[in-house]
Amino acid sequence: MRRLxxxxxxxxLEALEAVLADAKGxxxxxxxxxxxxxxxxxPAEIVEWARKDVSLIVRGNHDRVCAGLDDHDWFNSKAQAAVRWTVNELTEDQLAWLAALPAGPLFVDGFMLAHGSPADEDAYLMEYEEVYTLVEMLVRPICFIGHTHFQGAWTWYRDDLYALQGPVAGRSETVHQLSPQNHYLINSGSVGQPRDRDPRAAYAIWDSATRELHLRRIAYDIASAQRRILDAGLPQFLAERLATGH
Ligand SMILES: [Fe+2]
Known part of the structure; x- marks a missing residue:
């Protein structure tokens, strides 16, 4: 099975469309x-796409807050503005669908799925010390996560932890052969708002038959996504940061 x-x-939407075109087939x-x-x-276009085309999904903190399951006091002012705008854009039906998304972790076949961490859906896993002890939580040998908007992976080997990198600027893909003996925590990166200083949309392809993990980046029409954000009256910073990937 090959999973995007x-x-x-x-x-x-512009970033998602570029990813789907790049990963086609x-x-x-x-x-x-x-x-x-x-x-x-x-938001409406993305929710409708997910309802139709996504086989497996966990909720993120923004999904939870926009669905009204949590207040947005802990978000910064720009994220709060985006929440208020998003809630107005979505129908009752779309908001109810968001509210019903499961919290991670989910367990499927040989892998698990979480938003922030298998231990806490809101945790940001960035540092060695935070990740090292999490191997205890990996009920499956592979766990996919997001939340930090940084693409990459960690693996445990002989009591130590190693980082697997995504493609550097100028390259569109790195391929990692995953060992059936090791555990892996994999962040596919952010499609729509990368923060690892590479503004290209990030995603991954995991082929469970060949055990190849492909970490990929694709350029997209950032100017169009920015225009749409500004036309909607959303904070200018949310448009600007797409160009820097930071
Ligand atoms: Fe996020």
Missing amino acids: IVSDIHAN LYDEIVCCGDLVGYGAS
């Missing part, structure tokens, strides 16, 4: 680690 792994689309089903909405200007 996407996360943190954040209502960026390379996958059998789509898996999403959450944050469909928030920040970008196409």
